[in-house]
Amino acid sequence: MERSVRNYLTLVFLALIWGSSFILMKRGLEVFDFTQVATLRIAIASVSLIPFLPKAIKAVERRHYFPIVISALLGNGIPAFLFAKAQTQLDSALVGTLNAIVPLFTLILGIYFFSARPSKANILGIFIGLLGTVFLAFNTLEARITFNIYVLLVVLATICYAVSINVIKKYLQDLNASSIAALAFLIIGPIAVLYLFNTSFLYQLQTHPDGYKALGYIVLLAVLGTSMAAIIFNRLLSRSSAIFVSSITYLIPIVAIFWGIFDGEIITMYHISGFVIILSGVYLVNKKSAK
Numbered sequence: 001m002e003r004s005v006r007n008y009l010t011l012v013f014l015a016l017i018w019g020s021s022f023i024l025m026k027r028g029l030e031v032f033d034f035t036q037v038a039t040l041r042i043a044i045a046s047v048s049l050i051p052f053l054p055k056a057i058k059a060v061e062r063r064h065y066f067p068i069v070i071s072a073l074l075g076n077g078i079p080a081f082l083f084a085k086a087q088t089q090l091d092s093a094l095v096g097t098l099n100a101i102v103p104l105f106t107l108i109l110g111i112y113f114f115s116a117r118p119s120k121a122n123i124l125g126i127f128i129g130l131l132g133t134v135f136l137a138f139n140t141l142e143a144r145i146t147f148n149i150y151v152l153l154v155v156l157a158t159i160c161y162a163v164s165i166n167v168i169k170k171y172l173q174d175l176n177a178s179s180i181a182a183l184a185f186l187i188i189g190p191i192a193v194l195y196l197f198n199t200s201f202l203y204q205l206q207t208h209p210d211g212y213k214a215l216g217y218i219v220l221l222a223v224l225g226t227s228m229a230a231i232i233f234n235r236l237l238s239r240s241s242a243i244f245v246s247s248i249t250y251l252i253p254i255v256a257i258f259w260g261i262f263d264g265e266i267i268t269m270y271h272i273s274g275f276v277i278i279l280s281g282v283y284l285v286n287k288k289s290a291k
Helices: 002-029 034-048 050-059 062-086 092-113 120-137 149-171 177-196 201-207 211-238 242-250 252-262 269-285
Strands: 138-141 144-147
Touching (some): 002 092, 002 252, 034 062, 034 211, 062 177, 062 211, 092 252, 177 211, 252 269
Antiparallel strands (some): 138 144
């Protein structure tokens, strides 16, 4: 019972951190382009995880190499760019809500590749959640239907997360959470640093009136929303199920929408309808599977 309560409290704490990440990303994008925001996020997170590297390097074995590379690329690297690019055109509240489809893909991939056994309710939830995503991907304006490709970027990012969650749960259970995070960022961190300093990052930082303020937001995003959150997330995943952990996306939209409203973003009934459809699907996906 005590462990269950601790898991739920950890889930809520993570939701507060990750739900706030979208508004921090938005602030960073006011000064830097999406590739700079993504590489800054990765580079700063990598530096913050250096103290965990000695223990991680001692613990890692050859069989861990490929799963860690998958976790690095799909759990941290690629999604950072996809989310940053999506937020150049989408409100942070919408991006935060679309992130709620992670459990849908976690279950789908679990069925096909990780021997998951879903119930009928789980399968129904997958279809309802995907319906909600399609609903939000199409905007009806003046009797015309337009497709928003930036929604697909978020969907692709959630698929990456779903793969990473399943891989960590199945192949990296014997590594502690800080080691997984530190090793993952050791792989992508140096690449991010090299790319970053081949851009106009320093010029923009020094010449833009809000350059250092934007950098401060990205530091928060990197340390709290990326490296620290990755450790907490991996620790929670080690003591619970992949589906339970991915259900954090119930709570992330609430936090993201709160910040969106606070920041003056317009939330319409069209958006709310899509949110409700997605969260209904996520609820069914997280109902206990048949034994």
